[in-house]
Amino acid sequence: MTETNNIPGLLAKHGFEAVIGLEIHVELSTLSKMFCDSAVTFGEPPNTHVCPVCLGLPGTLPVVNRKAVDYCALIGLALGCEIADFTQFHRKNYFYPDMPKNYQISQFDLPLCSAGRVTVNVDDNKTDIRITRVHMEEDTGKLVHIGEGGRIAGAKYSLVDFNRAGTPLAEIVSEPDIRSSGEARAFLQKLRSILLHLGVSDCNMEEGSLRCDANVSLRPENSPKLGVKTEVKNMNSFRGLVRALDYEIVRQLELIQDGEAVKQETRHWDAARNITTSLRSKEEAHDYRYFADPDLVPLKLSREWVKKQEESLPELPDARQKRLISAFKVSEYDSRFLTQSKAHGDYFEQVMENFGDAKMAVNWIMGELSAHLNADNKEMAESPMQPERLAQLLTLVEDGSISGKMAKEVFSEMYETGKTAPEIVDDRGLKQISGDDELAVLVDQVIGENQTAVEEYRSGKKQALGFLVGQIMRLSKGQANPGKVNEILREKL
Amino acid sequence: MSISKEEVEHIALLARLELSETEKELFARQLDQILEHAGKIEELDTKGVEPTAHALPVVNVFREDKVGKELDLEAALANAPDREDDSFGVPKI
Numbered sequence: 001m002t003e004t005n006n007i008p009g010l011l012a013k014h015g016f017e018a019v020i021g022l023e024i025h026v027e028l029s030t031l032s033k034m035f036c037d038s039a040v041t042f043g044e045p046p047n048t049h050v051c052p053v054c055l056g057l058p059g060t061l062p063v064v065n066r067k068a069v070d071y072c073a074l075i076g077l078a079l080g081c082e083i084a085d086f087t088q089f090h091r092k093n094y095f096y097p098d099m100p101k102n103y104q105i106s107q108f109d110l111p112l113c114s115a116g117r118v119t120v121n122v123d124d125n126k127t128d129i130r131i132t133r134v135h136m137e138e139d140t141g142k143l144v145h146i147g148e149g150g151r152i153a154g155a156k157y158s159l160v161d162f163n164r165a166g167t168p169l170a171e172i173v174s175e176p177d178i179r180s181s182g183e184a185r186a187f188l189q190k191l192r193s194i195l196l197h198l199g200v201s202d203c204n205m206e207e208g209s210l211r212c213d214a215n216v217s218l219r220p221e222n223s224p225k226l227g228v229k230t231e232v233k234n235m236n237s238f239r240g241l242v243r244a245l246d247y248e249i250v251r252q253l254e255l256i257q258d259g260e261a262v263k264q265e266t267r268h269w270d271a272a273r274n275i276t277t278s279l280r281s282k283e284e285a286h287d288y289r290y291f292a293d294p295d296l297v298p299l300k301l302s303r304e305w306v307k308k309q310e311e312s313l314p315e316l317p318d319a320r321q322k323r324l325i326s327a328f329k330v331s332e333y334d335s336r337f338l339t340q341s342k343a344h345g346d347y348f349e350q351v352m353e354n355f356g357d358a359k360m361a362v363n364w365i366m367g368e369l370s371a372h373l374n375a376d377n378k379e380m381a382e383s384p385m386q387p388e389r390l391a392q393l394l395t396l397v398e399d400g401s402i403s404g405k406m407a408k409e410v411f412s413e414m415y416e417t418g419k420t421a422p423e424i425v426d427d428r429g430l431k432q433i434s435g436d437d438e439l440a441v442l443v444d445q446v447i448g449e450n451q452t453a454v455e456e457y458r459s460g461k462k463q464a465l466g467f468l469v470g471q472i473m474r475l476s477k478g479q480a481n482p483g484k485v486n487e488i489l490r491e492k493l
Numbered sequence: 494m495s496i497s498k499e500e501v502e503h504i505a506l507l508a509r510l511e512l513s514e515t516e517k518e519l520f521a522r523q524l525d526q527i528l529e530h531a532g533k534i535e536e537l538d539t540k541g542v543e544p545t546a547h548a549l550p551v552v553n554v555f556r557e558d559k560v561g562k563e564l565d566l567e568a569a570l571a572n573a574p575d576r577e578d579d580s581f582g583v584p585k586i
Contacts, residue, residue, distance in 0.1 A: 030558045031558050031559065031560050032558050032559060032560045032561070036561075037556065037559060037560055037561030037562075038560070038561075038563050039560045039563065045566075045579060046578075046579045046580045047566055047569045047570060047579055047580065047581070048563070048566055048569075048579075049563055050563060050564055050569050051561075051562070051563050051564050052564070055564070055569060063554060063555070063556040064554065064555050064556065065555070065556060065558050066555040066556065066557060066558065067557075067558035068558070069555070086546070088546050088547070093507075095509055096586075097581075097583040097586065110546075143583075143586075144580070145585075145586075146577075156585060157582060157583065157584055157585050158582075158583050158584075158585065158586060159577055159578075159580035159581065159582055159583075160580055160581040160582075160583055161579075161580055161581075162569075162581070287503075287507055289507065292546060292547065294547070294548065296554075297547050297549055297551045297552055297553070297554050298546045298547055298552050299552060299553055300552040300553055
């Protein structure tokens with residue numbers, strides 16, 4: 001496989017372009033499931049949050065969770081979709097053991113939301129990705145394959161946990177408007193940010209609450225016709241998405257160059273081996289025989305209801321970005337960093353309630369705080385360090401009480417122990433010495449002990465000043481304010 | 494309208510049904526008759542008639558987002574054809 005980071009360039013060289021559409025499944029953070037009142041949970045012991053409805057037992061009747069419809073409509077509205085005034089549920093029929101009913105309740109020709117768009121920013125170019133539809137469905141159970149390292153191929157048998165079965169999902173389908181893995185990543189990030197601002201899902205990709213499949217094909221550049229596509233599944237991180245798409249694009253290009261045909265099939269991204277592999281699938285696999293679910297009556301959605309949903313939309317990333325730029329004068333780049341999730345923006349704004357320097361605040365959130373959270377595998381929302389505490393630390397740096405370098409040490413200790421910055425500074429005697437009188441004593445002592453250097457400086461050797469400053473810093477155990485020391489030293493010499 | 498044996502085989506596969514040759518012929522004939530019967534509806538002029546989404550004249554049946562009573566583990570697994578620890582066991586896929 002060709003190793004290159006510039007896949008679009010490679011394609012262009014051969015006169016091709018990639019055509020990518022994404023299907024994103026979002027688990028909605030409702031309390032109960034889509035069609036029954038079992039709890040929506042994660043990481044609980046198997047089969048402890050199930051009931052006759054989500055186990056698909058005979059004689060049960062699904063009833064729609066109102067909140068899940070609200071959430072799905074909010075997603076649609078945030079993506080600029082039209083909200084249907086009439087919508088209904090269909091049965092998608094197929095046999096798979098993670099689905100107790102042998103059909104999944106989904107939507108077919110009358111989805112709740114359709115025809116939206118998302119603007120994404122890639123390398124400072126804005127691109128619109130159209131949204132085909134957003135519809136409601138139920139999640140499946142979880143399979144654990146036993147034997148052969150947990151892979152389907154070669155497994156002896158499988159175990160099913162139905163806790164997840166029936167969890168409300170919104171499926172977001174994009175038009176094939178994406179041309180590179182970079183665009184796909186930016187699109188998914190933007191979508192995630194919007195969903196996090198809406199508060200309808202925790203969007204945790206590792207836990208599977210945000211999942212992404214991609215349809216990938218190649219075609220001659222600027223050709224209106226679509227090539228044969230493959231569907232790539234199982235990309236459960238941003239990195240996985242980019243790598244899987246790049247792999248698949250190059251794989252298809254090599255097939256075409258070798259004069260072979262791309263086969264329409266589903267391929268599985270294997271993150272451990274960095275390849276996509278064909279899933280053994282029968283030709284009939286996609287014959288889902290959709291029909292309207294007779295157990296569920298249609299939904300007729302009044303325009304007043306839609307208006308109410310619209311009015312409950314919170315501030316979304318684009319609007320927040322604009323506001324942060326105008327209110328705090330942060331850069332475009334910083335504003336994008338701060339709107340990657342609601343928690344990022346909230347954290348920043350809470351720091352700014354007690355602190356004045358926006359650039360400095362962003363740098364610390366982007367630098368120290370993010371580094372510590374990443375190392376801990378924590379989300380911004382889970383930060384053990386509260387924004388007020390960070391503001392307190394930054395204030396100590398700003399008023400010269402501690403140096404920036406010391407502040408990093410203090411930060412680490414605050415993060416680990418939960419102590420406040422003033423407590424740590426006092427405990428460890430880290431407070432920077434900035435008082436003129438105190439510093440003058442140190443300066444005098446160093447001048448007295450280093451007459452040679454003083455003479456050298458006076459005779460024109462300016463480097464000698466650096467040596468003297470170093471001596472004073474050493475004497476103060478690093479606590480003297482270097483700017484002030486310079487000032488006083490020059491005066492005295 | 495005539496249903497071929499291949500179509501019957503396709504439908505049987507989708508439904509995971511194993512049919513004998515005699516059954517395939519029988520069902521092809523019966524499916525033909527059913528479709529022909531349903532086809533009669535196509536003779537009607539349905540211009541201006543709203544598509545029927547559901548047999549009941551009812552819309553908007555919701556429940557509130559509240560957690561209710563769940564099954565306990567033993568009850569949930571009581572009818573499992575196969576079980577390992579606390580999970581349903583299924584044959585390899």
